[in-house]
Amino acid sequence: MSIAVEFSNITKAFGPVRVLREVNLALVRGRVYGLLGENGAGKSTLMKILAGYEVPSSGELRIDGHTTSFQGPRQAEAAGIVMIHQEFNLAEDLTIAQNIFLGHEVRRHGLLDDQAMRAKTAELLKQVGLAAPPDIKIRHLIVAEKQLVEIAKALARQARLLVMDEPTATLTPGETERLFKLIGQLNAQGVTIIYISHRLDEVERITHEIVVMRDGRFVAREETRHISRRHMANLMVGRELSDLFPPKQLVALGAKHPVLRVEKLSVRGWVTEASFEVRPGEILGFAGLVGAGRTELFEGLLGLREHQAERVELDGHPMHWQSPRGAADEGLTYLSEDRKGKGLHMDFGLRENLTLMALKRYASPWLRPEAEASALRTAVQSFGIRTGSLHIRASALSGGNQQKLALAKVLHPDPRVLILDEPTRGVDVGAKRDIYFLIQKLAGEGRGIVVISSELIELIGLCHRVAVMRAGRLQTILDASHLTEEELIAHATGTN
């Protein structure tokens, strides 16, 4: 009952940006595959093609030997292929039963047969091990329960191939265990499973075979039991990890004041009394699970969220700003993790994006577009932004170049302290390396840098110290020079 899949010369481009390049890959039926690759490697796009959400620009998809081209996820579902996304596709205000049968409602005499759908839902929920009534609204479920509803939905569609994109990113260890048991059961029933995850220990545990992608290409496949985690990581990055990061410079200890000092900052519902300081020239990392409150801590610090703080100091002077404007005027800027939603104006030109945070500099009182244009030329040069033209919208740049533009933008007011939230998300390896060296250079100029990241390798490789947050509390600050990933995970999950 399971499905065999074959990708043949699959290419996908979004405008000028090519995200998949001639991927050839055949997956046999009934196995559990781990799909590995860094952010932006093309994993999700490839899986979206498989599940009917995207159409390849060229190449063929063969299901059980037949060339197929899905015109939408419904067709893929009809063929037994279901994808569970990182962000759930659930209507928050509908009940579990209504969500599970959304678009596939059971009818009797032309009217909805709620009773039958509820009964079937109860059965499915039992199967996935979710003890919730079918009539409860999705809004009232916690994340792990939503995950289980998604799986129940997939079962209702009689999935024969199930794609899971980072399913454990928001689960606790207990919930993860339950998910793994369910995956085992499904696989035993013959369902082919493709499991996308950054957590190599999980991949090692539950998959039969791993497939590695990098920069839109298929790179390698290997039986899971024949490969070490370190080797997996090297395949993902494409080089020895040590080459990726600049050598760490020593932090000048002579400075009288830390460049940023925060005492007992709280953000209601997210962060409880976090205290830390950043010295001039230091890169301080922030590690933690999703929902640990790292982003919220800094959004609070900027005045984007309501917060209380006992003391915030910049270069020894007490600060009282209430908004990002105030913070930028005092010398602290923030790069958001959400590039499209909070970082760049995608439908603005490069010039308008670059100068927005320091626009006053170009207004006297009339704006001087020539001065802005020359600032853009300088930025394109010094940040290595690759673009064919200076007169395009930000959306036309590739992810890595957008990120460099976003960095140039938050640096434009010339801040003393720079908060970088997931600075390399969705960026290819080459651009990643550029960004690491840039961060190092900025620290070398005596600025204080904070890097929030979910990639532990990045934190260990780049930062001087790493602060670990768990459930809104700053647990500890560790020296990064002898830090291991295991140690960081242990602190982040509270299992040390």
Place this chain on the structure above:
Amino acid sequence: MPPEPTENVRPPSAGGNAAPWRRLHGAGPILGLVILCTLGTLLNHDFATFDNAMNVLTRTAFIGIIAVGMCFVIISGGIDLSVGSMAALIAGCVILLMNKLGNVGFSPVAAVGLGMLCALLIGGSCGFLHGLCITKGQIEPFIVTLGTLGIYRAYLTYFADGGALTLDNTLSDTYSPVYYASLLHIPFPVWVFIAVAAVGGVILNRTAYGRYVQAIGSNEQVARYAAVNVDRVKVLTYVLLGVCVGIATLLYVPRLGSASPTTGLLWELEAIASVIVGGTVLRGGAGSITGTVVGAILLSVIGNLLNLTNLTSVYLNAAVQGFVIIIVAFLQRRRR
């Protein structure tokens, strides 16, 4: 291990190809206006006269001036439904004030001058009130201004006791040149219209504030994270619009010398239509003052043309304008 891919240089962007099309897009309203005027000239020889042109422009001035302010509000992602009622309220208050000042012994010129100043103040205050409700109160602009749409007109009706408020004759004589006078054969309201549009264009395109307005409309979150003082900029757009309504009203009052519950009726729709016909997208982010001005003129030329010719019944004027708005929206639907 396969070698690191090095060819990261992207092909030249497609932006170069898209530019001429986009430029053509901006010229759409102007093209429409040219076609209409050609049509008008062919259909009726009274159309292409200087007098008729000035007549149309003078009538356009009120809506056009409001539309310039509305353009800022819409670009920032907001809307103001109350401008017609606001104009009525301002007209009523100004007349009451002028009459009062005239009665207590102010010279007619002083009374009229103070009244005009008051029009601007009331407009600005109304806008400020909207801005506060929308930013600090976090209520949708649609809801806030829907509420004040009713409130303003009800108060005018109450002040006028259901009838009309009329300016005293001596004051009316002093005030009338503001509407009827002309300079270099161009009526005074048209001069004001030109000035407001020019100032609006400069503010939108050549100041930091104008850039912020566009940034907020394009993506408010991004603007907020980019240290733009979103609330202040938004409040200012409503104040700006309020002042524009004040200017339009102080030009309008001397025309009839009275205000009634029907003063400024449906002006909000005409102003919004002008902005949209001019190529500004209702969801905000980008727009143009030139387009808005042309849009306002276009809509009144349609009315003028239908009055001068017998193409359709005059009762269908509004229908023709409605069709134009929908057609323009249809042509613009692929812009994003």
